[in-house]
Every structure is written in C-alpha cells, then in structure tokens.
Amino acid sequence: MSTQEMEQLVQREYKDGFVTNIESETLPPGLDENTIAFISNKKGEPEWMLEWRLKAYRQWLKMTPPSWAHLDYPPIDYQAISYFSAPKRPEDRPQSLDEVDPKLLETYEKLGIPLHERAALAGVAVDAVFDSVSVVTTFKAELLEAGVVFCSISEAIRDYPELVKRYLGSVVPQADNYFAALNSAVFTDGSFVYVPEGVVCPMELSTYFRINAENTGQFERTLIICEDRAQVSYLEGCTAPMRDENQLHAAVVELVALEDAYIKYSTVQNWYPGDENGVGGIYNFVTKRGDCRGDRSRISWTQVETGSAITWKYPSCVLRGKDSIGEFYSVAVTNGRQQADTGTKMIHIGEGTRSTIVSKGISAGRAEQAYRGQVKVGPRAKGARNFTQCDSLLIGDQCGAHTFPYMEIGNSTAQVEHEATTSKIGEDQLFYCRARGISEEDAVNMIVNGFCKDVFQELPMEFAVEAEALLNVTLEGAVG
C-alpha cells in the first residue's frame, strides 16, 4: 500500500463536531486576582478557598511553562482566555433531568450519551460537567445510602469543607507545575468522591467532561478519596464540539488511597484534535496523580487517548504505603497533526511496592508521539519491583514515535524491567488479512485493536466496547 493510500485510510472527520447554543454567563477574557475573586464568588465559596486560589495564582505568576516536552505549539496567551462560563440560571439549578435545558440533553444525544437512559440502564451515576457547572447529578441518593459522596467539587467545598481542606492539593500541590498552579487558581468545577472506610462503591462512577463555550479554558479539578479498605471505579470520558480556536484544558486529578484501598480510574478521551492542518484542536495539559498513602493500597490508571491537538499528560502513582501497587495502562492514538507527550511516573517510596506500566502508542498521518516514563525507587523501598512495557505502532511513514524512559534506582534490592518495541503496522499483517478477504479498513482496525488488547482488557466492560469503537472511528478512512 502506498503512503498516500495509508493517509487516506487514516483520514476521518471529527464526528462530535457541533456547537450547542446555550446562553452563557461568560467572563471577558483576561486573568488577574479579580478574575479569581469573581469565580470564587460565583461558586459561593468560603474565604479560605479564595485564599487558597490566590496563593496558587501568586505562585503561578512566578512560574514558566515547561519546555522539556516533545511538543511544538505557539505560546499560549493566558490573557486571551475567558476563565468562567456557566450555563444560564446557575442559582436555579435543575433538580431532575426533566428540568434540564432540552438543548443540553440534545447535545448529549448527539454525542451518543443519552444520559437518562444510560444512567438508568447501566446503573452508572453520572455527574455531567457542561461548561463549568455541574448540571445533573444522578443516583446521588443511592450512593449516599452506601455512604459514598459523589458530587461536584463546588458542592464539596460547601458541604464537606473539612475533607476538601485536608486533601485538596495534598497530592498535587498548588505549585507542583505550571498548569497545576493555573488550575489551582481558576478551577471552576469537577468531581469529588469520598468512599468511607470499608465501603465498596456499589456502582461505577462516571463523568462526562465537555468543552463548549468558545474560548473558554476548562479547568477541572477532581478529588477522589478512599478510606481504609474502600474501593471505587471511576470512569471519565470526554468529547467536544468542533472549534476554530485552540482551547486550553488544564485539569488536575488527585487520588488518595488509604490502607488496603483500591482506586481504579479509567479515561476515554476524544477531544477535538484539530483539522488536517492541526488548526483548532484542544490543548490538553493535565496533571493526574494518585497517592497510595496506606499500606497495601492500589491505584490503577487506564487511559485511552485519541483526541486533542496537544496532549501533555502523565498519570502517576506515589507508592508511599508498604506493599502498595501502582498501575498504568495506556493507549494513545495520534493522527493528522496531533502531538502527544504522555506517560507516567511511578515513585516507589515504601517497602515492597510494585508498579506495572503498559503503554501502547499508535501514530498515523503526520502525528508525533512520545512516551515519557519515570520509575524512581527510593532508598527505603526495599524489594520494590517495576515492569514497564512500552510499544509503539506506526501507520504510514510520516509519523513519529519516541520513547523517553527515566529510571532512578536508589536501592540495590529493586527489580526493574523495561521492554520497548516500535513497529510499523505490518504490510505483511495487512496483506495476510486482506488475502483472507478482510477489507483493508477492517484489517487495520483488527490489527490496531489487537495491539491495544492488553490495555483494553483493563477497562470496565462498557468502556472497553466504547474504546474499541472510538479507535475504529479514529482510524476510519475513505477506503475504496
């Protein structure tokens, strides 16, 4: 097959490109302390929260954006971004789906997320973030009965201030990095989950993030806490409407797992990647970190990343507790002009800690992708073990894959294994499938899905199906 044919094969239009016209109460572009006070006031936050934000902002002012990533994008003008946009009538929030703006529901329908059906059929509680304010929270009562708190971070600041004060910023400090500091200053919403001691969350928790209002950066803040022996599985999925402007997204996710607790965090991300020239895609600068604070605790990150023009994302685990476990399973697909610098960090501090990293990168078109992974074993982490497997698959000959593994081993009893492969999607594999009568497009899907299988099987069932479908759409083309 020629390169040109390959290119055709991986062309596709973004399927979720549309805009819902809902009157927004939007701040004019610009960022200063007044902006932050406005946001904090809008959210009805207590004084301590405003102080916390301002402290982050003042630190952010002294910081510079990171330049080490294998990414190429023009400097971002932070004064050109609007930092608050809420759907109309924020004080008069709908109490049920019947009260929700039908246009909003229509938007979800177009995305294939019939919220009510989905929630009811799948038994999944959905905290949907539309622009910056949580609009709908379902199954809250059932969760509360089990003792699980699942609400927006804004609500949590009002209703569970002690928990928020104790844990917010305890995993990702305000000045952790440039984008985390910005997020800490201006975050508008996100999810909060608290699972008390000994409780296994009775359902999988899911949030759909969307970016809608023009030029509005989304700054989500998610905090999940599992007390001793508690367990939760959290699903996050995203799509966004087609846009011409680059949209900045700088989320922070913090996970805290105490003794014997288990947090599974799964993401399917499909943000607008830009057109074939890379114009208009989402810039996604995310800080995700889990803290295995308790002994024998476990945090597992699974991600399927297919969207965004720029992805800068390293879901990480700090393995503090003795015998704690960190896992990272990732599929990242870049196509067209997409760029991704993604990977993970596993910081082994406690004795007997273990980590597993399985990263599958697929590059097509003119996309560039880098895996960046750090494994750090501290002097106290006796008997720590890490296994890293990092595979790249190239489709066509104009894309790139790069691997940057960093290992710092401060302990002679540690065992660290690293395996890396880069392969071109086999012309031989394609020929083999086609010589069995399977169409070229189906063959590519089959081979790519096979390549990603180790990761897909870590996803919750309904997400795995979605992920496969998404991958097929991502690599869909005009064959024949």
Added chain:
Amino acid sequence: MLEVKDLHVSVDGNEILKGLSLTINAGEVHAIMGPNGSGKSTLSSVIAGKEDYEITSGSVTFDGKDVLAMDIEERARAGLLLGFQYPVEIPGVKNIYLLKAALNAKREALGLGEMPAPEFMKLIKEKIAAMKMDASFLQRAVNEGFSGGEKKRNEILQMIVLEPRLAMLDEIDSGLDIDAMKVVADGVNSLRSEERSMLLVTHYQRLLDYIVPDRVHVLVDGRIAKSGDAELARELEVRGYDWVLEESAA
C-alpha cells in the same frame, strides 16, 4: 478456471517471472516445483495480489475475470486463497476472530448475511477436529507463538473453513515433521473436488506423495521449463533440477 498468460513480473527492476503461462482447470491439482530463486513463490503471491511486484506484461484471469484489476480482498472473496509459507503473527487478535471476519467477508460478497454464532461454532469445532488441533488454538492470537507446524495447520484450517475455489499453497510442507505433514495433506485432500482446483508450490517431492498432483511444472528462471504428470516429480527427486536446467538451456 485460472489462466495465466505470458506473465512478466519484476521486483525493484529485476525480472523474476519472464513470460509464464499456466492453465488450471476445475478439479485439477497442479504442483509448481523448481530450484530456489526460480520465482515459485512470486507466482502465487502475484496471483493473490501482494504489492511490491511490478507486472510489466501478461494477464491473469479467473473464471474469465481480470484478476490483476481486483483488490486483494476481492480476489480472496472470489475464491482465490493463498496459504502462506510464513504466516504472520497478529498479536492480540484471536484466531477465531480472524476466521469469523474472513468467513463473513466472503459471505457478504456472496450476498449472504453473517453466519449465526451457533452455526459458526459448530462449523469451527468440526473443522478444528479435522485438523487435529486443540480448541484452545481458537482463543490464541493469530499464529503468535505457534510452532512452524502449528502455523501450517492453521493455514489449512483457514482453507477448509473458507473453502476456496482455487487454493494456492506456498511451501505448505516446509518445516513439517512427517506426522504434521500427513495431517496437513489430509486437510488438503479433503478439499479436493470436481469444482475446486489447487496450486501447490513446493521445493520437495515428498509432499506430492501425499497430495498427488494432476500436473507438475518445473519453474526455471521465471518460465515453466518442463511440465508432466506426478511421475515428473519423482524423477526430479531422483535426478535433481540440473538436467531440466540443461535441457531448457539447450
């Protein structure tokens, strides 16, 4: 059924096939033999549609249709199926999934719907037993970690499931011990029928003791230098290829 006329094929400017002609009628089994580098595998690959070959002149027709104008998958769906000398591994793709996709692609081309799952499972169970393969093969990734013999059996399994009209088997005997070869040969023989033809590409005569061909062709330097019946294969086993080379040079 298959008609190859004066076929000239080059790779990177080197001519591999230099005017090859061959006719295979329905129900016939033809064997292509010849020394290494004579172009044996090129012939079946070109018929199956492998790219990287430049066809400079000549024609290939199958039931009167121009094969060279068809896509790879169209050829397969029309019933031209290649059994590979070196079947590739496809990690993460279950064998049964490939079989199902291939069978349904063919059914779709024939205007039939997808085969219902119970019917498919019944069919596969029957065929896998015929190949003396363990059912666990179906759940393993395509050819991944298979031994040489297992890969070849798997090729024949695909053949007996997909039931091609012309099966082209490229060195299906290479790397097989005698027991495995018997199983493979039994599989191939079970496919023999009035309507189905075969093209066996082989280096050794051994296979032809088990699958007795109607016609044997010796390929030398990109052309068929000599044709005969099964007896010719035995003669080649005894005398080697040199005499054919000398004869054709003369």
